[in-house]
Amino acid sequence: MRKTVETVTGAIPVEQLGKTLVHEHFAFGYPGFSGDISLGAFDFQEALQVGIAVAESVMAQGVKTVVDPTPNECGRNPELLRKIATETGLQIICATGYYYEGEGATPYFKFRQALGTAEEDIYEMFMKEITDGIGTTGVKPGIIKLASSKDMITDYEMMFFKAAARVHNETGITILTHTQEGTMGPEQAKLLVEEGVNPQSIIIGHMCGNTDVSYHLRTLETGVNIGFDRFGIQGLVGAPFDKERLVTLIGLLNSGYERQIMLSHDTVNYWMGRPPVLPESVQKIMANWQPVYIFEEILPKLKAAGITEETINTLFIENPLALFSAETKVKA
Numbered sequence: 001m002r003k004t005v006e007t008v009t010g011a012i013p014v015e016q017l018g019k020t021l022v023h024e025h026f027a028f029g030y031p032g033f034s035g036d037i038s039l040g041a042f043d044f045q046e047a048l049q050v051g052i053a054v055a056e057s058v059m060a061q062g063v064k065t066v067v068d069p070t071p072n073e074c075g076r077n078p079e080l081l082r083k084i085a086t087e088t089g090l091q092i093i094c095a096t097g098y099y100y101e102g103e104g105a106t107p108y109f110k111f112r113q114a115l116g117t118a119e120e121d122i123y124e125m126f127m128k129e130i131t132d133g134i135g136t137t138g139v140k141p142g143i144i145k146l147a148s149s150k151d152m153i154t155d156y157e158m159m160f161f162k163a164a165a166r167v168h169n170e171t172g173i174t175i176l177t178h179t180q181e182g183t184m185g186p187e188q189a190k191l192l193v194e195e196g197v198n199p200q201s202i203i204i205g206h207m208c209g210n211t212d213v214s215y216h217l218r219t220l221e222t223g224v225n226i227g228f229d230r231f232g233i234q235g236l237v238g239a240p241f242d243k244e245r246l247v248t249l250i251g252l253l254n255s256g257y258e259r260q261i262m263l264s265h266d267t268v269n270y271w272m273g274r275p276p277v278l279p280e281s282v283q284k285i286m287a288n289w290q291p292v293y294i295f296e297e298i299l300p301k302l303k304a305a306g307i308t309e310e311t312i313n314t315l316f317i318e319n320p321l322a323l324f325s326a327e328t329k330v331k332a
């Protein structure tokens with residue numbers, strides 16, 4: 001059993017993780033935000049104040065740890081996360097990794113792909129950050145973030161998957177993914193497991209973007225964990241409604257998969273660049289996209305459907321512990 005996990009303030013014993021939200025962003029920006037500095041400049045103090053308020057609100061629900069899987073090129077800010085953690089005592093785990101081809105910043109590694117060095121370059125980037133920290137901050141990522149496109153894992157994305165599997169096999173690091181619009185969950189899981197990754201160290205993200213039970217079963221049978229991690233996102237990016245998410249979730253829980261499921265919201269609490277202005281109709285159905293929504297609105301519905309307190313503790317405490325303490329035979 002791995003004994004420690006890296007947080008933005010240093011390694012902690014895995015037993016200390018406690019109640020965990022596995023997918024929330026304290027700050028996030030779509031690549032390109034850094035060009036809009038005249039109207040959308042990053043305000044560290046404002047992001048910090050927002051972050052502290054978010055941390056305090058989830059801690060009031062008993063949350064001890066938040067995983068912030070913001071990709072490297074989407075405004076990942078280790079100093080901000082560390083400051084939020086030291087000011088509040090919340091444990092925050094950050095990531096190393098790049099976003100999917102359609103919304104990521106691709107030119108840098110595509111250029112290196114054309115030169116034939118990209119996959120090795122990505123491997124080295126992961127290893128450097130995991131070993132020595134991100135840039136000069138000393139903050140080490142606790143997960144690798146991977147992402148694929150709608151209906152495909154592109155050649156560009158495949159380089160990150162291959163490099164990540166190699167790094168996992170050498171370090172045992174946990175892998176968390178983004179799936180686009182409810183597609184490629186089973187394919188991501190199979191690919192990583194075939195590359196030697198311990199399925200217990202994998203969480204396939206945004207699985208609640210698909211309400212087809214067979215899609216879930218094909219993913220779960222590989223042994224990986226899945227994220228019902230977009231509660232509150234409705235009517236955007238091809239997302240189903242929470243009502244439908246709940247039906248799927250309850251079905252899987254009643255079928256005995258409670259050891260492989262984790263819940264979160266994928267909130268963005270501070271936008272890098274100018275914050276988006278959503279159409280009024282969308283604003284209304286997105287009103288619940290808050291980092292305490294599950295605790296206030298979803299858990300009572302789960303309980304009313306007969307899901308026990310014990311199962312809820314499994315989802316929020318036991319499963320994150322298992323995810324970060326899964327044993328991998330490290331090939332040094």
Ligand SMILES: [Zn+2]
Nearest residue numbers: 023025069266
């Ligand atoms: Zn996310």
